[in-house]
Amino acid sequence: MPTGIYIAGLGQSTTKESVEKYAARYIKELEYSTSGINYYTKVEKIYYNEDLSSLAVRIFQHPKEQPKSQKDTLLYSFYDFEYNELLNQKFQNKNLLFKNIALLLLVVRKFPRIIVSLFKKTTYTKGGQTFYMFLMFLIMSLSVLLIFPSLLQFIDGKNLTFIKEHLSDWQIDILRFLKNFSKITLPITSLAIIFIPESNTLLTKVAAEFTTIDNYIQYGEQSQIIQGNFDALVEYIVENEENPNIHLHTYSFGSIIALDALFPIGTEPCNNVLNNIKLLITVGAPYEFIDSYYPNFYSERTDNMSQQIEWINVYSTLDAFASNFRKDNKAGKAQFGIKGKKEVPINLNYEIARKEKCNVFSFLTLKHITMHKSYWDDSKSGQSCTRLIFKKMKELNYFSIKT
Incomplete structure (x- = not known):
């Protein structure tokens, strides 16, 4: 039968x-x-x-x-x-930040191979499209991380004076840089969220899918x-x-x-x-x-x-x-x-x-x-x-x- x-x-x-x-x-x-x-x-x-x-x-x-x-x-x-639940169970209960970092690390680790595939002649003829896809994933994962410097906007002059007593000069300089940098990143991230309405949901799905595939292939997870x-x-x-x-x-x-x-x-x-x-x-x-x-x-x-x-x-x-x-x-x-x-x-x-x-x-x-x-x-x-x-x-x- x-x-x-x-x-x-x-x-x-x-x-x-x-x-x-x-x-x-x-x-x-x-x-x-x-x-x-x-x-x-x-x-x-x-x-x-x-x-x-x-x-x-x-x-x-x-x-x-x-x-x-x-x-x-x-x-x-x-x-x-x-088999979906077995592969996804590691990421189902993780927060957005964890999933975002996992996706970012995956893209960074595979990027040299992605670049090589653009120039190395193989049977895979669609490397340009997948390169662009991975580049978009890199931008998406970075956009979430760029939200966090915006939190430093809450640091005013009085707070900064208090912080100076507990940090060295070079650490204070880093905080100042991140605070100024957040003035640029926050509008960019806000625009991304406005023009890509389901960006957080999409990122969560993409992160879970590609990281679980990578773990299965790379480590036999x-x-x-x-x-x-x-x-x-x-x-x-x-x-x-x-x-x-x-x-x-x-x-x-x-x-x-x-x-x-x-x-x-x-x-x-x-x-x-x-x-x-x-x-x-x-x-x-x-x-x-x-x-x-x-x-x-x-x-x-x-x-x-x-x-x-x-x-x-x-x-x-x-x-x-x-x-x-x-x-x-x-x-x-x-x-x-x-x-x-x-x-x-x-x-x-x-x-x-x-x-x-x-x-x-x-x-x-x-x-x-x-x-x-x-x-x-x-x-x-x-x-x-x-x-x-x-x-x-x-x-x-x-x-x-x-x-």
Whole structure:
């Protein structure tokens, strides 16, 4: 029985998304492909390891002329795999200052690599846009820190006289400088808050997302427990689904979680993964983005799954994060896969805007960054890249319609 594991993106990428909505898009494609058949879902919350849960969404078909007493046919099951809370829990209860400093330190630490990527020829062809993005993050994080010198405006002459008795001359000079400097920084910061109404909220989300990604990639933070939970979910599916043929449906950073499970560092995938996962689907996979800024992340990966799975990759050439696994930013067949591995994805190009419409204004307003959310609409009834995936899955006999 074909069974999918849905692994969503992280932070901003998961806004208003769910496994139920993802399954609903497949039902819509089924309805467009057939006539005389009704499709519906049944949703069940299952526990696969102590307090770890997943939503199981099963797609059934019921021919309109079939008696209601006759049992409906199960076509496909989706399970969602949640990892967001594990990655974000370190930052959820931290204040804005902590998150801001974390983002600032991350940008400063990666900036030399960002500069190098502008001039070093790699397969990642969107370094200019991401450089501008990181520059904006640097300005955003600095703007919050620049608020604090404004607090020195409360220091009047009497207070300064009192402070002189407890500080040395050079410390007094620093206070005077910061007080004068705050006269410039406070208006600038105020303007930023006025013209970017949700700047604090945006900064909080950005800080949490990028710092957690950095910690996962750079230090392996939470990676072992996440991969352990993934193995537990696969084990549950193997034990509870009839002859499961498992497909991984992944979006954005979820594709990195999946690649870690299929091609782990210094070890082999568990037997349930080796024997039962047959298909990997990546949408907007940031493989080349990560490989450019973390060049050792995909090194020393085991290769057992290369001959076990097929790989469908959906990308947009306008998406600053999506990988087309080519040496240029053009639509076409993939030219390589994971570093040093034999597996090369089947590329599916999905665009909702013409490339010539993206100009200097689009660059400055980070349109290439926001295009990362363009693979489907918030509504489950809108058009999406699901049609391309569904068609390719049928072509490869991974999704069959029973009549």
